[in-house]
Amino acid sequence: MATSRIVVYGGRGALGAACVNHFKQANCWVASIDLNPNENADVNITVPKDASWLQQEEHVVKELGTALQGQKVNAVICVAGGWAGGNAAKDLSKQADLMWRQSVWSSTIAASLAATYLTPGGLLALTGAKAALEGTPGMIGYGMAKAAVHQLTKSLGSKDSGLPENSLAVAIMPVTLDTEMNRKWMPKADFSTWTPLSFVAQLFDKWIKGEERPASGSLVALVTKNNITELIVQ
Secondary structure (H helix, E strand, O other), rough: OOOEEEEEEEEOOHHHHHHHOOOOHHEEEEEEOOOOOOOOOOEEOOOOOOHHHHHHHHHHHHHHHHHHHOOOOOEEEEEOOOOOOOOOOOOOHHHHHHHHHHHHHHHHHHHHHHHEEEEEEEEEEEOOOHHHHOOOOOHHHHHHHHHHHHHHHHHOOOOOOEEEEEEOOEEEEEEEEEEEHHHOOOOOOHHHHHHHHHHHHHHHHHHHHHOOOOOOOOEEEEEEOOEEEEEOOO
């Protein structure tokens, strides 16, 4: 018997896959939502890549409802996203559009899922970025999208947001996650300042269980130094 039901939006990415594996090992029922399936999940919902924002939302909400058969979920975790560089002189609208699709579309659809299927007291976790608290001139589209996720999180954590009673809406703000791709592209970086994926999955697990929860609407920076990660709540 599954202990909890968890939805991971972006379940095929590095962090998403780590979350799927973590919760499967904890005997949870896990649904993965992504462009491609994650074979370790109990249910896979494939997002139609070329569909509009509204069409994607309608598809995902309907498919999850079919899979749940009237049950509720304990958490909706959105770790979908991506990165793109670029300033105002090069591909600004192109890069901003891509970042909006990857981070903002997914986050708002996750919020709709939470409003519909999250149990009272459940967790909605989104993914922002610490860099987006300041100007991001070398990656303007990315900074814009992540700042929008921060604003969405603050709104969701406020009264009358539409989320179930006592639910926790929170955004993590990583600096750099310790993924294979990051190591490939930044082989000379100081890995002791990168946040392990397992730490993030365990953090979500704590919050689902009601342990060490920040206030709803919080932005939580993950700052790692000497392989130790500190949470800085904004």
